[in-house]
Amino acid sequence: MQETPFCLSVGNILSYTMSDSNSTDFTNPTTFILLGIPGLETDNVWMSIPFCTMYTIAVLGNFTILFIVKTEPSLHGPMYYFLCMLAITDLVLSTSIVPKMLSIFWFNSREINFSACLTQMYFILSFFLIQSGILVAMAFDRYVAICDPLRHSTTLTNTMVAKISLAMVLRGIMLILPYPFLARRWPYCRTNIIPNTYCEHIAVVKLACTDISVSSYYSLSVAFFVISLDVFFIALSYTQILRAIFRLPTKDARLKTFGTCGSHLCVILAFYIPHLFAALTQRFGHNVPLHLRVLMANIYLLVPPMLNPIIYGVRIQQIRDRLLQLFAHKGT
Template sequence: MSDSNTTDYTNPSTFILLGIPGLEAAHVWISIPFCTMYIIAILGNFTILFIVKIEPSLHEPMYYFLCMLAVTDLVLSTSILPKILAIFWLNSKEINFSACLTQMYFIHCFTAVESGIFVAMAFDRYVAICDPLRYSSTLTNCVIAKLSIVVVLRGAILIVPKPFLARQLPYCRTNIIAHSYCEHMAVVKLACADIRISSYYGLFVAFNVASLDLFFITMSYIQILRAIFRLPTKDARLKTFRTCSSHLCVISASYIPSLFSFLTHRFGHNVALYFHVLMANVYLLVPPMLNPIIYGVSTKQIRNSLLRLFTPPLPPRQKDKPQH
């Protein structure tokens, strides 16, 4: 298909993804850290899922939510990395129109699901620290299942209008997407029609997902910190805070790059395009790589399970024979 910017069509059969505009000469070099992050994310998240499955002591609410996070991270990174590597290595820039909208849906849907999982994990820590005696009766398997369904359905339903609205738009200007994947605003900006509805709906979803979730997480941790500071000894306070440290690190690693990318896309008109596209890739690739590392290092139960998995058992000691 021609890359002409004057092609007249209303429903393109394919889009052209440019990768990282302005850094085309460095695509092969950029692919090395991207591919490394993807391999670490795949190995790390599958390891988390395997350990939780085989270790009965990890069959608790906190680790069920961690498994949900691992699956979400696997879907997010797999939604974009194979196509990005095809662009970087094979110069395969074309993507089918329907495949582009499908990729858009999966990216935004599972980003919203991940945010909801963070809220569920914050609620888990709140109950464990602020009301530990009722932890087992509050977070039953039935409650966990209902929370999980709500988190997934919220993301799935909220994002449905995005590809639906994008499909209705006429694309008569260009089929070239100045991005490495089918990000919502990068696609609808190619339309030769009023895109305010799509833009406003994107803002509405961002507010309802990120803002509300951050609000609930913040409220949970305010109560958690109040409970921690009421503990009688410094050692008890430190030990309790460590149970939340991994969750706080994961939230920071996920929200800070995504909020920066969102604000740059909306308001950073003077920011170089290649920098914006790089940040848009970072916030989808770095958290799936970091999350299993953070939980593997900072969570004692997972760390001990890993050591048992990779350390051969010591042979049984033989009793000394009695001297005659």
Template sequence: MQETPFCLRVGHLLPFSMSYSNTTDFTNPSTFILLGIPGLEMAHVWISIPFCTMYAIAILGNFTILFIVKREKILHEPMYYFLCMLAISDLVLSTSTLPKTLSIFWFNSREIEFSACLTQMYFIACSLVMDSGFLMAMALDRYVAICDPLRHSTTLTHPVVAKIGLAVVLRGSMLILPYPFLARQWPYCRTNIIPHSYCEHMAVVKLACADIRVSSYYSLSVSFLVMGLDVFFIAISYIQILRAIFRLPTKDARLKTFGTCGSHLCVILASYIPVLFSVLTHRFGHNVAVHFRILMANAYLLVPPMLHPIIYGVRTKQIRDRLLRLFTHKGM
């Protein structure tokens, strides 16, 4: 009989010669094996080039945003504070996955400890929920700034901004906490091989030889209810913003006011569209090729952290001017 891949028995990796349906000789694994992108193993090195490039841009861009906002006191405003919170969340999101993914692509380092896998799972999901919360907070800031500008400075004070940021962090941390706890309690007696490049929540729990409907329904609820509510409040905010913009007396005033929201709208689209597409294809696109689903799952972790600083750097005049001034002074 053809020898199957590896499993863990009594905590050690051993080759085995039995079918996957026979689960009596398996025990819970101490490590998992990440396959990377199944079906594209021969192209891993080539795939790593755009992945590494996007990761480098995300790291450089988000640290640049943090540096400029900290350096320039004129940018110490609610919008830029929320932007810094988003940048930190993006750094955590991309750094939680890319180093391990690149180690698979470059060094064939596929093993990951069970606890490390659950930790990675937690920080990925937590960062995604926090990203959504910070985007909602930024929409709130734009709503107050445009619809009630005279009260903007008194409504969104520094303590209020800090409380909103803390609430977003606590919401993400608490809502995602059941993910690793539920995943840890399931028995993994089929295989320890994860057909993915990182420990995505459902990719891990689907390996369990138990009824995982609690994990599945809970994660689906978080995905659609939490992010759905965030999108709903963002939409309500922008409906009110657009109504206020169209009531402005001149075309130039309308364009200028809408321009202040343009970068945020671009960031919202760049953040939610890849996530929604990946979630839908992963859960319902059973006829979609596995390697395509995994590529999309990597894209929604890489593309938004890369695009956020680029969009704000290009479209936000205050950041663009200070960035140009910084490089001009260094060049003199």
């Protein structure tokens, strides 16, 4: 039997409907078509402005954090090493998504190679998991610094920080490896159109014409056991931190101590709350318009990389002072 061409022309994309997908016979995909934001195709240029702005802020802000920590010896400590790792994951996450998204918005370049699609999926998922692990490590650092300050320097040595960081990276790399391998083995015989700006895992595997329960159960297991455990350990650390803060004798001491971990709390909320909202929308928001679900799937990955350097730049005095010194030096 003659094989049906897999790639659709861009002109056919906008007229595509879900009813067509059930009658289309695709096999052995070589490319996927990223639809962008369904229903908002005519507003691509306008939609690109906020996403391009967020990406620019994320890149400039996170590179600034890396530069300041590298050039300021007083910032060479555990919290700032973890902060540098957070900045790197932010850069990788945002760069995995935005360039292709902007090429869709600006140049109508919707095709993505099948292997490139799986690679993008892998980078997004693995670095999301790595970032979650880094937030746990940062919570542990704040716990030791506040609850057992005399042992902070002996507990979180450079060697221990390196081991924790390596463990978080390996965890993200290894736990996400099954995702692209499982996605590659499924037969695809429905359509090659992904209604999103990037290769979201669930959007890709839903195109397979076979039982994908293995992928579904594995992704749910990772989300439940890994992310839930991360949130649990962060909550446990901050419960102990708050108990230690409330035991301090004066209000000024409590406020000052709480201020040392306030920026980390803001970053945690900026990371997990959009993700939780997006996950709930994907699972239960069947009445939510598709374009809103796609927007949420993009925002929860792009907002934290933009906000993190702003939060740390504003709330951490050492970074703020160093940044002001740089601007003052350039102005003279």
